[in-house]
Amino acid sequence: MKRLLSSVIILGLLALAPGCNSKTRGNRGIPALGAAESDNPIAVIMNHYAARTFTNGAVTQTELDQILAAGAQAPSASNRQPWHFTVVQNQNLTNQMIPNINDGNILIIISAFDGQNNGQVILDCALATQSIYLAAQALGLGSRIYTGPINTINQRFKTDLGLPSGYSAVTLVRVGRLPPGIDAVSAASSRKPLDSIVTYK
Ligand SMILES: Cc1cc2nc3c(=O)[nH]c(=O)nc-3n(C[C@H](O)[C@H](O)[C@H](O)COP(=O)(O)O)c2cc1C
Known part of the structure; x- marks a missing residue:
């Protein structure tokens, strides 16, 4: 069910x-x-595109519930679901991870137990990250994946964030409201053409 x-x-x-x-x-x-x-x-x-500009404004609990449910639905090796999601709404904390962050932006930190099969665990967390990132955009919100602050989070903020014992942050997704009139066409970076990255045999 x-x-x-x-x-x-x-x-x-x-x-x-x-x-x-x-x-x-x-x-x-x-x-x-x-x-x-x-x-x-x-x-x-x-x-999708990685939002560069956000505007102030809250992400609603209904939006958040859907975004987190999408993350939890991600596939994982042997269905281990190794992730934990930490929703950071406290602006004192979000600002320390991403300086000058907009009011109402939230950070969803995806963490996992520092155990064996680390390659698989990282891949599982990446898939959950992508689902969270896309779900936010499907709801009309802006989102961006970050790994830049992860070392700092693991070195300095694990306790403040209440990460489960033995877990480390892997990625985080910033989610927030977009300013009106954002042009997704020009906002997104270009991608390599398919014929340069695909081989048919
Ligand atoms: C694993 C990963 C880590 C990333 N880390 C950062 C980061 O630390 N800081 C940042 O500003 N953007 C980060 N990004 C966003 C990428 O720069 C962005 O997705 C990419 O440039 C494509 O941009 P586009 O969606 O506008 O085309 C990260 C994206 C991924 C997938």
Whole structure:
């Protein structure tokens, strides 16, 4: 039942995916998807971008619940689900990790137990990170993944953050409201063209 609910949430998020135009994809070096692009269920995957500018304003608990549910639904090796999500809303703390952060921005820290199979665990956490990042954007929020502050977090903030014993932070996702009129077409960096990274045999 829980799994079914999570699937419904994910499908709901995909249904909320914002529409876009073919210029977006041309700009990013990937082919257009064709007609009815806004109805395309992978639109949110094709049109994400790492927000550079946020505006002040709260992320609601309803939004947060959906974003966290999307993260929890990520696949993991042997379904171990090794992650823990720490939602940092206290601005005194968020500011120490990302200076001059906007009011209302939250940081979701993805951490995992420092155990064996570390390569797999990091990959699992990366997948949860991506789901959180995309879910926020599917809801019309801005999001950006960070690893820059991770060493500092692990060296100085584990106790303040209440990370579970034996866990270390792997990534964090910043989530917040976007200023009006953000142009996703020019906001996103370009990507390598498919023919330079794909081989068919
Ligand atoms: C694993 C990972 C770590 C990242 N760490 C940082 C970071 O520490 N600081 C930062 O400003 N952006 C960080 N980013 C964001 C990337 O720079 C951004 O996703 C990439 O440049 C693509 O930008 P675009 O989405 O605008 O095309 C990170 C992204 C990933 C996937």
